[in-house]
Amino acid sequence: MTAELGHFALILALCVALVQASLPLSGVLRDNPAAALALGQRAALAQVALLLVAFVLLSYAFVRSDFSLQLVFANSHEAKPLIYKLAGVWGNHEGSMLLWTLILAAYGALFAWRVPTANTAPSHAMPPRFAALVLVVQGWLGSAFLSFLIFTSNPFTRLDPAPYAGRGLTPILQDPALAAHPPLLYAGYVGFSMSFAFAIAALMNDARGRDWARWMRPWILAAWVFLTLGIALGSYWAYYELGWGGFWFWDPVENASLMPWLSGTALLHSALVAEKRDTLKRWVLLLSVLTFSLSLAGTFLVRSGVLTSVHAFANDPERGIFILAIMGLFTGGGLALYARYLPRFGADGGFALKSREGLLLANNIFLATATVTVFIGTIYPLVLDALDMGKISVGAPYFNAVFGPLTLPFLIILPLGPLLTWQAGRLIAPSTVLILMALAACLVTLGLWFSQQNISLIALLLIGGVLWLATGALTDLMLKLRPYGLAGLARPWRLPSAAFAAPLAHFGLAMMIVGIVASTNWRGETVSAVSAGDVITISGTQLRFDGVRQVEGPNYRAEEGRLVYLSGPHKGTVLAPQRRFYEAERSQTTEAAITTDLRGHLYAVIGETTGDKRVVRAWYHPFVALIWMGALAMALGGVFGLLARRPKSAKLAA
C-alpha cells in the first residue's frame, strides 16, 4: 500500500510542477507578478512536500526489505546493514533519479521560502516578476524530470509474487563514502539549475542592472561546494576501494562531473565581475546556461550507457533518449532565449588586463579551455566511431599531456588576481613580497631539479607554480586581516568570514596539486609472493607478513592478512588488508589497509594465492592525502564565502 501512495505522490508532484510551470508564467505575461509569485511559491513548497513523501516511502520499503517492489528486490538484501539499506535507495537508477528530482524541488522550495521580496530593504528586494520567473523555470525542470521518473523509471513498480530474498547491492557500493557520494554530487549538479533559472529570469526580465548576478552568486557557491565535496569523496573512495591507490582515472563518468565543476568554477569567478564591475554579463549568462547543460550532460552520460566506464551501472537506451530530449529542450531553450534577449545587455568589456577583472577573465579562458578539453576528450572517440573514421581511445595519458601545460600559466596568474585592485589594477601587496614569493618558488624548483633524479620537467615546474600560488594565497589572507590587527587575531571568530573565502580555496588548490604531483612522481611500489614470516621492504619501511586468517562480517566473509611494521616510528603497528566475499551478491571486494605518517600513506592489499604463497602488494603514496585535504579546504573556502553573505539574508528573513 505504501508503494502505491508513493507512486501517487509522484503523480501529484508532477501535476503541481505543471501548475508551477504554467500559471505563474501566464501571471507574469498578464502583468500580475505578485499573484504569479504567490502561486509559484505555494506550488514549489507543495512539490517538495510530495516528493519528500515519495522518497520517505521508498526508503521505508528498503529498510523493511519489501521485496514486492522490483527496485528493492534488485538492489537490496535483508542481511545488509541499515546504512546500506538506506544507501541502496540511491544506489540504482530509479532511486537516484528520484533523489535528483527531490533535490531539484528542494532548491526551488528553498528559494520560494526565502525569496527576498516583502519585508526587505528596497535595495535588496527582488522584483516579484523576476522571482516568479525563477520558479517557472524550476517548474519546467521539475515537470521534465518527474515525467522521466513516472514514464520511464518508476521506482515503485511491484513484483508479483514477491521473491523471498533480494539480489543485494553491488558490494563495492557498500561503503560509507559511497553512500554519501551521490547525494553530494547531485546537490552540486542540481544546484546549477538555480543559476540557470536566474539567467533565464534575467534574460526575460528587462534587467539592465546587475542585481541578478548578486542574487545568483550564493546559489552558484552552494552548488560548487557540494560538487567539490562530491567529486572529492568519489575520488577518495576509488583510492581506497579499487585496490591500488589510483585517485582519478579520467573515466568518462568522472569527466562528466569534472566538466560542470570546471565551468561552475569559471561561473563563480565571472559572476563576481558582473556583480562588482557591471560587465561580462553576456558571458555570465551564457556560462550559466552551459554549466547547467553540462550537469544534464553528466546525468545523460552516466544514465544512457553511451560510454563504457567503471560506473555505468544502470543503462538503458530508451531512458538515454528521454534524458537527451530533456537536455536538448533546456539547452536549446536556454540558448534560444539567450540569443533572443541578448541585445538588451550591454557589450562586455571596458577594462584593462592588468586589473582584478582582467585576470578573472583570463581565469575564465583557462577554465573554459579545460572544460572544452575534457569535453572533447570524452566525446571524440564516440564521434569518430559514429562517423566511421576509426576506433580510438582517449585516456589518462592524453588528459595529463594537455592539463600539465594548461595548469602552469593558470597557476602563475591565479594569485595575482586577488592582489590587484578592481579597475585601476593597483598592486595591493608590496612588490617586495611578490619578489620574495617568486624567489622562493624558483629556489625550490632549482633545488628539486638538482636533488631529484626521476622527475619530469612539467612536475618540477608545477611544484614551483604551486609554491607561488600558496604563498600568494597566504599574502592575500594577511592583507585582508591586516586591518583587524593583533587584537582581531586574538578573537578569530569575530573576523569577517569573507576574508578567508578566496585565500582558503586557493590554498586548497595548491595543496591538491602538490598531492597529485608528489604522489604520482614519487610513488613506491612492491609486489611479492610471500609466506608467513617473510619480510617486505617498501620505500625503506620493513613489514613482516604473518599470514592470513578468516573473519566474518555482517554480510560477508573475508580473508584478512596481517602485516607488522618492523621499523620506523610505526614499529609494531599492524596492517590488516582484507579480501571480502559477499554471499548474497556473489562477488568480492578488496579492502586496502592504509597507515598515515607525516609524509604519506603506506597502502597494502592482499591478492590471490600462488602455490603455497600469497601475493602481497604494497605502495607508498607520498603526500597523497593533500589531494582530499585540498578539496576540503576549497569547499571550506566556499562555505566561508556563503557565510559572508549571511547578514544580508538574515535581514531579509526578519
Added chain:
Amino acid sequence: MIILRAFILSIFLLQPALAIDPGEALSDPQLETRARALSLELRCLVCQNQSIDDSDAELARDLRQFVRQRLQAGETDGQIREAVVARYGEFVLFRPQFAPHTFLLWATPLLIMLIGGFWAYRMMRNPSSNRAETRLD
C-alpha cells in the same frame, strides 16, 4: 537480461584492479620503468577503461609480457607501440597518435585558448557601450 548484465558486471567491473604480478617485473630498473610507462598508455581490451598496467585480466598480462620481451630485445618505445597497434588496432592506445583524424582532438585546446585570448583582447579594446550603461544605473 538483467541477470546477464549483472554477470558481465561482476566479471569486468567488480574485479579490483591489481597491477602486475610477482615475478613479472624486469630486473633492469631502467627497462622496467619504461615498461611501466608504456603499460600505462596501453588499453586492456577486455576491461572497462583500464590500462594493462592496472588490469589483472589474462590478456593484459600477456600484453605486459609482450611489452617486456620486446624491451629486452632492444626495441624502442615507438616500435613497441607500433607492434601493439598492428596487432590490436589504434583502439589500444590511450594517448591517440597525432594524425589527420585526431587533429581536432589535439588542436582544440590550443584553438580555444587562442579564440579566448582574441575575444578578451577585443573586449578590452572596446570599452564604449559598457560605460554608457553604467551611467544609467
